[in-house]
Amino acid sequence: MTDKKTIRVVVAGPRGRMGSETIRMIAKAEGLDLVAAIDHNHDGERIEDLLGVAGLSGRVYADSDACFSNEEVDVLIDFTNPEAGKQNLQKAIDYGVRPVIGTSGFTNEEVKSYRSQMNDKKLGGIIAPNFAIGAVLVMKFSQMAAKYFPDAEIIELHHDKKKDAPSGTAIKTAELMMKTRESKKQGAPDEKETLPGARGADFDGMRIHSVRLPGLIAHQEVLFGGKGELLTLRHDSMDRASFMTGVYYATKTVMDLDTLVYGLENILD
Numbered sequence: 352m353t354d355k356k357t358i359r360v361v362v363a364g365p366r367g368r369m370g371s372e373t374i375r376m377i378a379k380a381e382g383l384d385l386v387a388a389i390d391h392n393h394d395g396e397r398i399e400d401l402l403g404v405a406g407l408s409g410r411v412y413a414d415s416d417a418c419f420s421n422e423e424v425d426v427l428i429d430f431t432n433p434e435a436g437k438q439n440l441q442k443a444i445d446y447g448v449r450p451v452i453g454t455s456g457f458t459n460e461e462v463k464s465y466r467s468q469m470n471d472k473k474l475g476g477i478i479a480p481n482f483a484i485g486a487v488l489v490m491k492f493s494q495m496a497a498k499y500f501p502d503a504e505i506i507e508l509h510h511d512k513k514k515d516a517p518s519g520t521a522i523k524t525a526e527l528m529m530k531t532r533e534s535k536k537q538g539a540p541d542e543k544e545t546l547p548g549a550r551g552a553d554f555d556g557m558r559i560h561s562v563r564l565p566g567l568i569a570h571q572e573v574l575f576g577g578k579g580e581l582l583t584l585r586h587d588s589m590d591r592a593s594f595m596t597g598v599y600y601a602t603k604t605v606m607d608l609d610t611l612v613y614g615l616e617n618i619l620d
């Protein structure tokens with residue numbers, strides 16, 4: 352790991368559920384310094400006034416160009432939405448700032464294109480669909496299990512303010528499972544949906560179901576069915592603090608990378 356003392360961090364989406372949690376984490380973390388935040392509103396405000404938390408350093412920029420040209424920044428952490436996340440990531444690359452992207456909605460093709468730009472600049476960064484260690488382990492265990500249980504269904508459950516479905520985690524889980532699972536269309540060959548959508552989304556013949564309810568935070572179950580047996584893998588994030596170990600670790604680690612990594616599992620020991 353780098354011996355550089357303090358990593359200067361900008362957070363995009365500071366008023367959001369994840370952005371505000373990340374700022375609280377940075378304020379307590381050793382070796383991280385919050386230099387600014389990017390928010391399409393509130394230009395020029397102090398972050399501590401924006402969040403109503405005394406003792407936070409840095410100001411808000413509505414424009415990422417202004418932020419990256421006025422401030423010395425090592426790492427951008429983004430928890431916004433797919434459109435803003437892509438713009439912020441591109442600006443970070445342009446300015447040689449290392450991106451740590453938690454925002455969902457990046458396709459494999461987009462990841463490849465950002466990676467190619469970052470390889471040219473030898474710039475490190477990560478896009479992680481889920482920063483919770485337990486969620487990453489469920490993805491890895493699902494990849495292992497899919498080799499032996501090609502009949503599987505993913506059920507992801509989230510709070511009812513979530514805008515994207517299925518979750519980035521469910522898509523990444525399915526992609527990892529696809530590496531070991533024999534491609535097959537599940538269910539009865541002649542099954543019919545009498546209500547459209549009843550069988551969920553189709554990913555290479557496997558089904559993904561999205562549940563949205565108040566009271567939930569972020570949860571995923573992967574069910575594997577075999578002859579006379581059922582294997583269930585489940586992870587629950589019951590607090591957004593569950594993501595912060597991964598965000599902190601990723602922020603430290605990108606300082607020593609020279610490419611774009613997709614998925615926290617690729618930087619865990």
Ligand SMILES: NC(=O)C1=CN([C@@H]2O[C@H](COP(=O)(O)OP(=O)(O)OC[C@H]3O[C@@H](n4cnc5c(N)ncnc54)[C@H](O)[C@@H]3O)[C@@H](O)[C@H]2O)C=CC1
Pocket residue numbers: 363364365366367368369370389390391430431432433435452453454455456479480481482483515519594
């Ligand atoms: N990778 C992970 O472990 C996790 C990823 N997520 C993802 O992070 C994203 C954010 O999630 P939440 O914090 O729950 O959403 P949220 O809706 O609470 O926060 C998003 C924030 O982004 C702000 N925003 C919108 N446009 C912006 C722009 N152009 N510049 C700066 N800020 C802008 C909004 O005002 C809002 O405050 C989602 O894509 C979600 O799927 C959420 C939890 C964990």
Ligand SMILES: O=C(O)C1=N[C@H](C(=O)O)C[C@H](O)C1
Pocket residue numbers: 455480481482509513514517518519520521568569570
């Ligand atoms: O929006 C959320 O809350 C979450 N989004 C990410 C996703 O889409 O997978 C990660 C986690 O599930 C929480």
